[in-house]
Amino acid sequence: MSRIAIEGIAKSFGRHRVLDGVTLDIPSGSLTVLCGPPQAGKSVLLRLLVGLETLDAGRITIDGQDLAALTPAQRSIGYVPQSFALLPQMSVFDNIAYPLRMQKSPNDEIRRRVGEAAAVLRIGGLLEKRPDQLSGGEKQRVAIARGMLKQATVFVLDDPLVGLDFKLREALMDDLKDMRVALGATFVYATSDSLEALAMADRLAVLDAGRLIADDGPDQVYHAPPHLRAAELIGFPRCNLVAGRAGGGRCATALGMVRLEGEGEVVLAIRPEQIRFTDVQSGGLHGVGHVALIENLGADSVVHLDVHEIRLVAIPTTESVAGLDVGDEVAFAIDPASLSVFGAASGVRLMQGASS
Amino acid sequence: METATATRAPPSWATRLAALLQRRSVLPTLLLIPVLVFFIIWNTMPTLWLLGLSFYRFSLTSGRPPRFTGFGNFQSILQDSEVWLALSRTFLFVFSAVGIETVLGLLLGLLFWGSQRLPGRRVALTMLFTPMVLTPVAAGTFWRLIYDPTFGVLNAALRGIGLPSVNFLGNARTAFGAVLAVDVWMWTPFMVLMTLAALASVPKAELEAAEIDRLSWLQRLRLVILHHGKFILLLGILLRTIDAFKTMDLIYDMTFGGPGSTTELVAIMLYRRAFEVFAMGWSSALAVILLLISIAFTATFIFVLHARERRSQDVPT
Numbered sequence: 001m002s003r004i005a006i007e008g009i010a011k012s013f014g015r016h017r018v019l020d021g022v023t024l025d026i027p028s029g030s031l032t033v034l035c036g037p038p039q040a041g042k043s044v045l046l047r048l049l050v051g052l053e054t055l056d057a058g059r060i061t062i063d064g065q066d067l068a069a070l071t072p073a074q075r076s077i078g079y080v081p082q083s084f085a086l087l088p089q090m091s092v093f094d095n096i097a098y099p100l101r102m103q104k105s106p107n108d109e110i111r112r113r114v115g116e117a118a119a120v121l122r123i124g125g126l127l128e129k130r131p132d133q134l135s136g137g138e139k140q141r142v143a144i145a146r147g148m149l150k151q152a153t154v155f156v157l158d159d160p161l162v163g164l165d166f167k168l169r170e171a172l173m174d175d176l177k178d179m180r181v182a183l184g185a186t187f188v189y190a191t192s193d194s195l196e197a198l199a200m201a202d203r204l205a206v207l208d209a210g211r212l213i214a215d216d217g218p219d220q221v222y223h224a225p226p227h228l229r230a231a232e233l234i235g236f237p238r239c240n241l242v243a244g245r246a247g248g249g250r251c252a253t254a255l256g257m258v259r260l261e262g263e264g265e266v267v268l269a270i271r272p273e274q275i276r277f278t279d280v281q282s283g284g285l286h287g288v289g290h291v292a293l294i295e296n297l298g299a300d301s302v303v304h305l306d307v308h309e310i311r312l313v314a315i316p317t318t319e320s321v322a323g324l325d326v327g328d329e330v331a332f333a334i335d336p337a338s339l340s341v342f343g344a345a346s347g348v349r350l351m352q353g354a355s356s
Numbered sequence: 357m358e359t360a361t362a363t364r365a366p367p368s369w370a371t372r373l374a375a376l377l378q379r380r381s382v383l384p385t386l387l388l389i390p391v392l393v394f395f396i397i398w399n400t401m402p403t404l405w406l407l408g409l410s411f412y413r414f415s416l417t418s419g420r421p422p423r424f425t426g427f428g429n430f431q432s433i434l435q436d437s438e439v440w441l442a443l444s445r446t447f448l449f450v451f452s453a454v455g456i457e458t459v460l461g462l463l464l465g466l467l468f469w470g471s472q473r474l475p476g477r478r479v480a481l482t483m484l485f486t487p488m489v490l491t492p493v494a495a496g497t498f499w500r501l502i503y504d505p506t507f508g509v510l511n512a513a514l515r516g517i518g519l520p521s522v523n524f525l526g527n528a529r530t531a532f533g534a535v536l537a538v539d540v541w542m543w544t545p546f547m548v549l550m551t552l553a554a555l556a557s558v559p560k561a562e563l564e565a566a567e568i569d570r571l572s573w574l575q576r577l578r579l580v581i582l583h584h585g586k587f588i589l590l591l592g593i594l595l596r597t598i599d600a601f602k603t604m605d606l607i608y609d610m611t612f613g614g615p616g617s618t619t620e621l622v623a624i625m626l627y628r629r630a631f632e633v634f635a636m637g638w639s640s641a642l643a644v645i646l647l648l649i650s651i652a653f654t655a656t657f658i659f660v661l662h663a664r665e666r667r668s669q670d671v672p673t
Contacts, residue, residue: 052564073570085565089583098579099569143565150569 002062002076002153002186003028004049009058011044018044020210021058026188027203028063031180033218034190035197036207037233042190045207046156049188050079062154078147078185080157084139086131093127096145117145120182136164137172144179157189161196173200194234198222206230213347223271225340228347231269237302237313240270242285243344251341251354254308255285258336258354265344272302274338275314277321279331284355286333291326305330403647410641416634429641438617439625439642446621449532450600453539458593460540461547466577468548469555488545496609499538500525503610525611528618535607535619542606543596550592554585587661594657598650622646 004026011019019041026032034042047053049060051072060067067075086095093114094101100110118124121141131139140160147155157176161169173196180187191197197204197218204221206214206229213227214234225231231239244253244266251260253268260266270285289305289312301321305312314332324330336354343350367375377383410429414422433439464484471477487495502510503524511521524534558581566576582589604623607613613620613628620628626646630639 050568052568072564072568075568077568079565079568081561081565083559083561085559085561087562087566087579087583099571102571102575146565146569 004154004186004188005061005064006045006049007059007061009045009048009060010056011041011048011053012056018210019048022207022210022212023058024205024212024215026186028186029180029184030203031177031187031189031200032203032205033197033201034188034205034207035194035201035234036192038192039209040192040207041210042192042207043158046079046158046188046190049154050077050156051075076151076153078144078150078152078155080140080143080147080155080160082158082160082162084131084136084143084160086139086142088131090130091127092123092129092131092134092142095131095142096127096149099146100149113149114145117148120148121145121179135168136161137168137175140172141175141179148183152185154186154188155183157187159191160189161191161193169196176200195236198234204234206233208233223338224349224352225269226349228267228269228342228349231340231342235271237272237315240272240275240312242268242270242310244268244341253285254310255287255334258284258339260341260351260354262350266350267342267344269340269342270312270334271338272313272315275305275312275316275332275334277314277316277330277332280333284334284336285339286331288329288331291324291328291330294321294324294326303330305332406640406643409637410644412637414637416636422637425637429638430645432638433642433645439622441617442620442622442625445532445619446601446603446623449536449539449603449621450597453536453543453600453603454593454596456536456540457544457547457596458589460544461549461592462551462589464544465548465551465555469552484548485545487542488549490542492542492605493609495538495542496606499541500610503534526615528615531611531615531618535610538610539600539603539606543600546596547592550588551585554588554592555581557588558584590660591657594653594660598653598657601646601650601653 006022006024006026008021008023009019010017010021022041022045034045036042044053048055049067051067051070055068062075086092087098090098096114096117097110100113114127115124118127121144123138123141123145126134126138126142131142134142140157143160144155161172164172176187176189177200189200191200201218204214204216204218205212206221206227208227208229214221214225214230216226221230221234225234225239228241232241242253242255244251244258244260246260246262246264246266249259249261251258251266251268258268268285287307289307291303292306292311293304295302295304300315300318303314303316303321303324305314312332316332339354340352341350341354342348377386409422411424411426412422413425413428468477468481502508505511505521505523505526510524514521522530524530562580562584563576566580571579602623603621604627607619607621607624608627611619613624622642623646626639626642629635629642
């Protein structure tokens with residue numbers, strides 16, 4: 001059991017404020033993904049958790065124990081940095097075993113525990129190899145095995161799949177989920193790839209410019225983003241953002257009117273799959289666009305539509321894409337119930353789902 | 357008519373030169389020539405001259421022309437007990453100096469590396485490197501003044517705390533140590549520099565991972581820092597060894613080999629025999645022997661460097 005509570009932490013390097021009052025609860029046994037653009041503060045948050053940096057403010061506890069008093073070695077946290085940091089001169093076996101060996105554990109115990117870790121992570125056949133003979137995924141498992149021998153209950157992975165090819169990443173994402181189940185540990189995983197984040201997380205925390213802007217299940221973050229930046233950052237193809245002006249219970253946009261309480265400039269976030277190609281107009285947001293580009297993703301196609309001055313990105317149903325070509329005119333409608341509405345200046349969500 | 361002949365005339369020397377320089381190999385060769393000429397005149401030719409002279413009996417004081425003696429000079433050197441003494445003294449000097457400089461350099465280097473955010477670090481580093489940029493003769497001169505038994509600052513300090521003054525450079529028991537200390541003072545900064553360069557080549561993530569994996573400071577030094585930094589450190593040690601072997605100018609102004617011959621390293625001996633006794637043939641032969649020893653050091657160094665390359669090529673991919 002290792003529940004991590006991060007309470008109002010802040011960290012600056014010189015004048016640059018990297019983390020600004022982040023509060024985040026990481027449930028025991030969860031796979032929590034920290035997602036955000038580069039420089040958002042993900043790595044720094046992980047380094048604070050591991051103990052490689054010291055907090056300016058706030059506190060971090062694991063099961064109620066304050067980490068501030070503990071050195072990195074005393075924390076029961078396994079760390080897998082982006083480079084994996086395996087020692088190049090040692091075999092895989094020695095790389096996993098050296099922390100135990102340095103503690104002068106008996107040889108048969110070392111062999112037993114390395115064997116156990118290797119069996120869980122399925123790297124039994126690699127123990128005699130050297131790190132430079134391993135693939136990225138194998139290195140990752142060796143680095144996790146090293147943490148297992150430390151008897152870590154929390155594993156911190158800093159963007160470990162970056163730079164690996166697509167197929168390998170998919171396989172590793174599945175592997176990592178299995179490993180977590182096998183180890184029963186809490187995983188904290190940082191990535192700047194929002195698809196990776198959505199695929200892996202059972203809890204998704206979105207960081208932007210040192211602030212936490214979303215912290216929820218991945219479905220909720222995707223379908224009901226609590227902040228404009230979360231809508232922008234999470235999801236591919238990108239979310240459509242349409243400006244509007246609210247007033248008198250209505251909101252006027254370039255695509256039509258929706259009913260909306262409140263006043264002032266707002267932004268409507270429309271997911272690509274919520275744009276349906278149809279002639280039936282039930283009020284609300286709709287229009288006719290010119291097809292500017294069709295991207296084939298295999299199962300789906302991404303259609304870029306020019307509507308007035310706006311470029312919309314849509315993932316229509318397969319039937320409605322059939323026979324469509326660049327330059328064609330196409331009528332579309334958007335169900336207002338699926339919209340998220342944000343304040344244009346604040347970025348804060350004003351409401352989820354509107355009506356026509 | 358005049359314009360027609362002008363166009364048909366051969367191109368001017370300027371355009372021909374430009375065309376020549378356009379060719380790939382010409383410009384690099386031209387740029388290399390001054391260095392090569394300099395090297396041949398000032399390095400290769402004197403070395404060959406020295407080699408030739410070492411086979412002759414040639415004293416500048418006798419007024420007789422050089423006489424060929426074959427390996428006579430070499431034979432006399434190898435049978436000269438003073439040469440062997442000077443050589444063993446030199447090896448003692450080299451190993452103590454390089455040993456102390458390496459240990460001190462490593463410690464100071466780690467200290468500077470671990471205090472990246474300390475204010476005044478850059479100023480301290482600059483000050484530390486000052487001895488290295490001095491001319492050895494100048495350093496020797498002012499250390500002679502510091503060591504001076506009557507008005508030297510070191511003895512003033514000793515008297516200040518109630519100790520008797522010591523004639524550091526004039527006493528046969530202290531002279532070698534005093535000279536060694538100055539070499540350490542002068543060249544430890546070089547080993548600090550090499551240590552800092554070695555530390556810069558250590559991947560930070562490996563060090564951090566080792567810290568998280570509960571390795572002690574010494575274990576991290578051995579497994580991570582020395583593993584990645586050892587070749588740069590080795591380079592420093594070898595450069596210092598070759599250089600310390602040739603030490604002459606530093607001692608020249610402090611003791612000139614004395615008292616007696618307690619600080620007479622081979623380079624000093626060579627200088628004395630050549631420019632005090634004027635035994636040019638004999639001195640040339642000794643110089644050739646020293647050159648061979650230096651080449652042996654260099655060959656060791658190149659071997660070690662290549663051993664690294666060979667090993668990295670062995671690793672199957």
